[in-house]
Amino acid sequence: MAPKLEDVAKLAQVSKTTVSRVLNNRGYLSQQTIDKVYAAIKALDYHPNVVARQLYKNKTNLIGILLPTVANPFFGELTAALEMKLYQQGFKVLIGNSMNDVAKETEYLNQLLTKQVDGLVVGTHNQGIKQYEHRDLPIVAIDRIMNQDIPIIESDNYRGGVVATTRLLDQGAQHVIHINGPKALATPTKRRRDAYETVMQDHGLTPLTYEVDFNMPEERKKALFRQIFSDHPEVDGIFASNDTDAALIMQLAHELGRRIPDDLLLIGYDGTKTARELLPSLTTIVQPIDELATTAIQVLNDRMQGVPTKQEYILPIKLWQGDTA
Amino acid sequence: MAPKLEDVAKLAQVSKTTVSRVLNNRGYLSQQTIDKVYAAIKALDYHPNVVARQLYKNKTNLIGILLPTVANPFFGELTAALEMKLYQQGFKVLIGNSMNDVAKETEYLNQLLTKQVDGLVVGTHNQGIKQYEHRDLPIVAIDRIMNQDIPIIESDNYRGGVVATTRLLDQGAQHVIHINGPKALATPTKRRRDAYETVMQDHGLTPLTYEVDFNMPEERKKALFRQIFSDHPEVDGIFASNDTDAALIMQLAHELGRRIPDDLLLIGYDGTKTARELLPSLTTIVQPIDELATTAIQVLNDRMQGVPTKQEYILPIKLWQGDTA
Numbered sequence: 001m002a003p004k005l006e007d008v009a010k011l012a013q014v015s016k017t018t019v020s021r022v023l024n025n026r027g028y029l030s031q032q033t034i035d036k037v038y039a040a041i042k043a044l045d046y047h048p049n050v051v052a053r054q055l056y057k058n059k060t061n062l063i064g065i066l067l068p069t070v071a072n073p074f075f076g077e078l079t080a081a082l083e084m085k086l087y088q089q090g091f092k093v094l095i096g097n098s099m100n101d102v103a104k105e106t107e108y109l110n111q112l113l114t115k116q117v118d119g120l121v122v123g124t125h126n127q128g129i130k131q132y133e134h135r136d137l138p139i140v141a142i143d144r145i146m147n148q149d150i151p152i153i154e155s156d157n158y159r160g161g162v163v164a165t166t167r168l169l170d171q172g173a174q175h176v177i178h179i180n181g182p183k184a185l186a187t188p189t190k191r192r193r194d195a196y197e198t199v200m201q202d203h204g205l206t207p208l209t210y211e212v213d214f215n216m217p218e219e220r221k222k223a224l225f226r227q228i229f230s231d232h233p234e235v236d237g238i239f240a241s242n243d244t245d246a247a248l249i250m251q252l253a254h255e256l257g258r259r260i261p262d263d264l265l266l267i268g269y270d271g272t273k274t275a276r277e278l279l280p281s282l283t284t285i286v287q288p289i290d291e292l293a294t295t296a297i298q299v300l301n302d303r304m305q306g307v308p309t310k311q312e313y314i315l316p317i318k319l320w321q322g323d324t325a
Numbered sequence: 326m327a328p329k330l331e332d333v334a335k336l337a338q339v340s341k342t343t344v345s346r347v348l349n350n351r352g353y354l355s356q357q358t359i360d361k362v363y364a365a366i367k368a369l370d371y372h373p374n375v376v377a378r379q380l381y382k383n384k385t386n387l388i389g390i391l392l393p394t395v396a397n398p399f400f401g402e403l404t405a406a407l408e409m410k411l412y413q414q415g416f417k418v419l420i421g422n423s424m425n426d427v428a429k430e431t432e433y434l435n436q437l438l439t440k441q442v443d444g445l446v447v448g449t450h451n452q453g454i455k456q457y458e459h460r461d462l463p464i465v466a467i468d469r470i471m472n473q474d475i476p477i478i479e480s481d482n483y484r485g486g487v488v489a490t491t492r493l494l495d496q497g498a499q500h501v502i503h504i505n506g507p508k509a510l511a512t513p514t515k516r517r518r519d520a521y522e523t524v525m526q527d528h529g530l531t532p533l534t535y536e537v538d539f540n541m542p543e544e545r546k547k548a549l550f551r552q553i554f555s556d557h558p559e560v561d562g563i564f565a566s567n568d569t570d571a572a573l574i575m576q577l578a579h580e581l582g583r584r585i586p587d588d589l590l591l592i593g594y595d596g597t598k599t600a601r602e603l604l605p606s607l608t609t610i611v612q613p614i615d616e617l618a619t620t621a622i623q624v625l626n627d628r629m630q631g632v633p634t635k636q637e638y639i640l641p642i643k644l645w646q647g648d649t650a
Contacts, residue, residue, distance in 0.1 A: 062419075069405045073599055076401030080394045080422050087421070087429065094387075095420050096412070097405050104412065218602070247603045274398055277543070278572045278603040 003044040012040035064117040069097040073274035081293035098124045119300045138304040140296050145186040153296045153313045154188045160285040160317045161195025164239045164267045173237025173265045178209045243268035243275040265325040283322040288315045328369040337365035348631045389433050389442045394422040398599035406618035423449045444625045463629040465621050470511040478621045478638045479513045485610040485642045486520025489564045489592045498562025498590045503534045568593035568600040590650040608647040616640045
């Protein structure tokens with residue numbers, strides 16, 4: 001028969017509460033007591049995870065990750081980093097590609113509320129889901145503003161906007177256009193737009209931002225980008241919302257006979273390992289994916305343990321110097 | 326009311342044990358018996374998963390996906406497709422990025438053996454894990470040869486090798502070099518090499534294959550590719566093992582002053598959506614990611630329900646015509 005907590009207490013000649021405190025590292029404990037308890041645990045080949053299960057009956061050691069889709073290299077690399085780090089802490093990872101699917105996102109939240117997972121990392125675009133209104137949920141958001149209660153982990157979008165716009169202007173662009181997501185979307189990536197518009201105005205230039213939905217099919221996106229060139233033939237610099245869009249613009253520029261960087265300067269965003277390997281010539285702003293993952297897990301651990309956290313964590317970006325700007 | 330195992334037995338005029346043996350492909354069975362049982366199953370519209378649920382009460386509705394890393398666009402897109410389809414069937418997905426980590430892979434297998442997940446999709450590079458030797462496990466492999474008992478889902482690697490090599494030769498290349506993984510690795514991707522070597526020999530040309538490990542750091546890979554150009558300055562065509570390697574070769578060719586496609590023809594492999602968006606100019610062989618996911622799930626469902634499966638499922642590839650070959 002498997003040894004019990006009380007067997008450990010008996011052998012160590014301490015109370016059950018003391019064994020529990022040693023196992024959970026709680027309250028004042030002398031080194032002598034700690035040593036006695038661990039000696040008894042070892043002698044009995046007692047597995048404390050049994051206790052953990054008794055104490056926290058609903059602990060699953062599962063963390064849910066809800067992102068638009070791991071098919072996107074930014075979210076794929078982020079998920080890989082989160083999973084590798086969570087695994088080292090004894091967690092397994094459930095993923096949900098929640099792209100535009102409010103019902104699916106709600107289901108994962110209900111899983112959390114019914115304690116089928118211990119915590120959630122969310123970076124989805126779906127808004128107005130009622131379940132997020134519960135207070136103190138073990139949730140962290142990446143790049144999304146959920147509500148006042150859920151901490152956000154993000155890279156320095158404002159700084160990214162400043163670095164990108166300044167680089168385009170420093171290299172001689174005068175008619176810089178920016179592409180960003182819909183203004184209605186609650187995401188800190190809008191700060192790139194604020195930065196771009198501020199830098200342009202500071203240089204006495206008129207900012208012009210096109211709003212493009214992340215989920216728009218490629219063909220429609222391409223038509224919209226084509227429209228930019230026909231509406232604004234004077235454009236000589238583009239600050240794109242991500243590297244895939246930037247690649248599409250490169251292709252289009254090629255079709256329209258505009259040489260990059262001679263006729264058009266171009267900067268992408270995200271700077272994933274994949275994009276830097278496949279398209280190293282693209283100048284882009286690199287998000288710190290590994291640090292985003294590390295911070296998200298630290299903050300999630302704090303939330304799971306009821307430790308107060310900050311409301312926002314902003315991590316530094318870097319510039320990848322390619323040949324396009 | 327849903328038909329039961331005994332209804333099938335009655336209609337087929339066999340014992341319940343025989344029906345169970347047919348469903349689980351166990352013991353000696355005549356073809357006549359198998360045919361009778363399946364005719365009764367069809368006539369009654371009997372769904373063996375009901376039995377499966379009765380037999381194995383520990384159903385978790387969790388499927389584990391063990392791939393090297395979702396940070397790689399092929400595995401990221403494959404995982405997204407698997408998760409979207411499994412979710413529609415009521416399953417949630419646990420992921421493990423098992424890159425070179427035998428202990429981690431073993432842990433997931435133990436989860437399966439202790440019924441913490443209902444099934445596993447594996448596409449890992451780790452070899453010789455003892456737990457795979459259990460028979461009839463609800464496991465499918467993608468692009469990996471595990472053992473005689475585990476079905477493999479793969480794209481037509483031989484055909485991919487033929488299409489790539491033929492295209493390079495048809496466009497005038499004479500000195501074509503192929504890059505593939507280590508020969509010792511048990512994966513059907515080696516058939517690309519067989520195809521390449523056969524096509525070369527059929528044209529009276531000498532094949533030359535370089536073996537490069539998928540996990541090799543980028544800097545070492547680049548040094549090795551540089552070696553190819555210095556060892557074989559006559560090279561005028563390269564059939565790479567994946568699109569990331571092809572991108573690295575493009576970059577290197579640019580540095581060495583070799584124009585693509587004028588001085589060097591180049592074909593990649595995988596043709597993920599990400600690669601085709603970021604680098605549409607690269608000619609490549611497109612693996613059918615969505616069909617691989619659909620087939621893997623069908624076969625896994627069969628395995629989970631004890632329905633016999635084929636040992637191998639080969640799906641067609643396509644050519645993406647870029648400008649590099």
